[in-house]
Amino acid sequence: xxxxxxxxxxxxxxxxxxxxxxxxxxxxxxxxxxxxxxxxxxxxxxxxxxxxxxxxxxxxxxxxxxxxxxxxxxxxxxxxxxxxxxxxxxxxxxxxxxxxxxxxxxxxxxxxxxxxxxxxxxxxxxxxxxxxxxxxxxxxxxxxxxxxxxxxxxxxxxxxxxxxxxxxxxxxxxxxxxxxxxxxxxxxxxxxxxxxxxxxxxxxxxxxxxxxxxxxxxxxxxxxxxxxxxxxxxxxxxxxxxxxxxxxxxxxxxxxxxxxxxxxxxxxxxxxxxxxxxxxxxxxxxxxxxxxxxxxxxxxxxxxxxxxxxxxxxxxxxxxxxxxxxxxxxxxxxxxxxxxxxxxxxxxxxxxxxxxxxxxxxxxxxxxxxxxxxxxxxxxxxxxxxxxxxxxxxxxxxxxxxxxxxxxxxxxxxxxxxxxxxxxxxxxxxxxxx
Ligand code: ADP
Ligand code: ZN
Numbered sequence: 541x542x543x544x545x546x547x548x549x550x551x552x553x554x555x556x557x558x559x560x561x562x563x564x565x566x567x568x569x570x571x572x573x574x575x576x577x578x579x580x581x582x583x584x585x586x587x588x589x590x591x592x593x594x595x596x597x598x599x600x601x602x603x604x605x606x607x608x609x610x611x612x613x614x615x616x617x618x619x620x621x622x623x624x625x626x627x628x629x630x631x632x633x634x635x636x637x638x639x640x641x642x643x644x645x646x647x648x649x650x651x652x653x654x655x656x657x658x659x660x661x662x663x664x665x666x667x668x669x670x671x672x673x674x675x676x677x678x679x680x681x682x683x684x685x686x687x688x689x690x691x692x693x694x695x696x697x698x699x700x701x702x703x704x705x706x707x708x709x710x711x712x713x714x715x716x717x718x719x720x721x722x723x724x725x726x727x728x729x730x731x732x733x734x735x736x737x738x739x740x741x742x743x744x745x746x747x748x749x750x751x752x753x754x755x756x757x758x759x760x761x762x763x764x765x766x767x768x769x770x771x772x773x774x775x776x777x778x779x780x781x782x783x784x785x786x787x788x789x790x791x792x793x794x795x796x797x798x799x800x801x802x803x804x805x806x807x808x809x810x811x812x813x814x815x816x817x818x819x820x821x822x823x824x825x826x827x828x829x830x831x832x833x834x835x836x837x838x839x840x841x842x843x844x845x846x847x848x849x850x851x852x853x854x855x856x857x858x859x860x861x862x863x864x865x866x867x868x869x870x871x872x873x874x875x876x877x878x879x880x881x882x883x884x885x886x887x888x889x890x891x892x893x894x895x896x897x898x899x900x901x902x903x904x905x906x907x908x909x910x911x912x913x914x915x916x917x918x919x920x921x922x923x924x925x926x927x928x929x930x931x932x933x934x935x936x937x938x939x940x941x942x943x944x945x946x947x948x949x950x951x952x953x954x955x956x957x958x959x960x961x962x963x964x965x966x967x968x969x970x971x972x973x974x
Contacts, residue, residue: 549696609842634788666778668776674720680705680706706726710741728769735769753775760870807833850870852865879945915947918957
């Protein structure tokens with residue numbers, strides 16, 4: 541439970557009771573459907589094509605009448621086809637990092653930007669960031685929503701933000717020590733890399749740095765990666781989730797209980813669906829997350845299919861917040877590799893590797909095809925273990941137990957695989973494209 545005296549940014553919203561949350565959602569959904577129908581040709585057509593009248597969506601029970609919006613809708617309407625306000629009401633534009641194709645342009649009114657900053661302020665607050673904290677923001681500044689999103693969050697809670705942006709690892713470490721940074725914000729894969737890089741540069745992470753909180757997100761990561769980061773730096777790591785289409789980071793954040801990430805229910809309605817059939821799933825079942833952002837002005841998105849796989853819990857959290865929670869993201873449905881007919885998520889491979897003592901932090905997953913699909917996992921280890929048959933056997937058996945297929949395992953000397961400054965790219969698919 542959050543002690544009463546503690547600083548709570550946007551306290552009223554953070555501590556909304558279930559009844560209050562559902563009445564906000566009920567009222568917002570009706571308004572939102574009318575708003576999107578009236579102000580965007582895109583939703584007018586989408587509703588008309590589906591034969592749904594906006595007034596037939598009267599409550600949350602009618603959600604399933606609303607047609608889904610998907611990533612290709614945004615790409616097809618590139619750059620600003622889903623705008624619900626005149627251009628002169630826009631305040632800024634961002635674009636997705638485009639890891640999966642053409643970028644998606646995201647538009648904000650002044651109100652949207654303020655709302656987003658407030659959500660980011662809550663993110664920082666929930667993780668325990670306070671006025672006076674020094675936040676080193678190593679997310680990329682620019683079109684990507686990560687950099688500025690975390691920047692606004694730090695500003696909202698009155699912390700001191702150091703906008704180092706991505707890269708220049710030596711300088712990051714120098715500033716981290718000299719400025720006595722207390723909060724690190726970056727992708728988890730970069731933080732894992734900083735563990736290694738700091739030692740290589742002669743730092744003793746727990747002595748030279750005073751980090752106490754980490755805000756890590758923008759890509760899937762494992763409990764094991766969290767443990768490595770926390771053990772190295774002595775900080776407490778929080779998982780943060782978001783995506784550009786939903787303004788950016790700030791959709792969900794782990795509270796001190798760290799049993800799932802709270803999705804801010806006064807702004808987002810979250811559903812889980814079966815990604816193949818679109819059927820809505822009961823809370824607790826794994827499926828694709830679908831988000832509706834309730835009070836956005838520039839670019840309303842109704843039932844937006846995230847492609848991210850997770851589960852939703854609606855029970856009360858020991859922290860006292862009632863905003864429902866999602867489990868750690870397992871991966872995107874489009875990250876999933878199908879190798880010889882078996883589904884493989886990169887996050888499962890990471891989970892296995894990080895549990896084997898003696899392996900380094902960096903790995904790569906290679907899929908090739910020679911008569912059959914083949915999976916090769918390359919992972920770094922100490923020089924004297926490169927030819928260790930016992931270690932090979934352990935990794936192969938553990939991968940088989942988790943994935944259900946055999947993988948070739950190759951050990952590489954530490955420092956060989958590429959390091960990543962933003963989102964890690966660990967999969968190399970060499971199979972011929974049709
Ligand atoms: P892009 O699609 O261009 O990479 P974004 O930068 O907006 O666009 O990335 C959003 C995606 O990043 C999410 O849909 C999700 O797949 C992933 N992501 C964000 N935060 C997390 C997180 N905490 N855990 C796992 N995946 C995450
Ligand atoms: Zn909680």
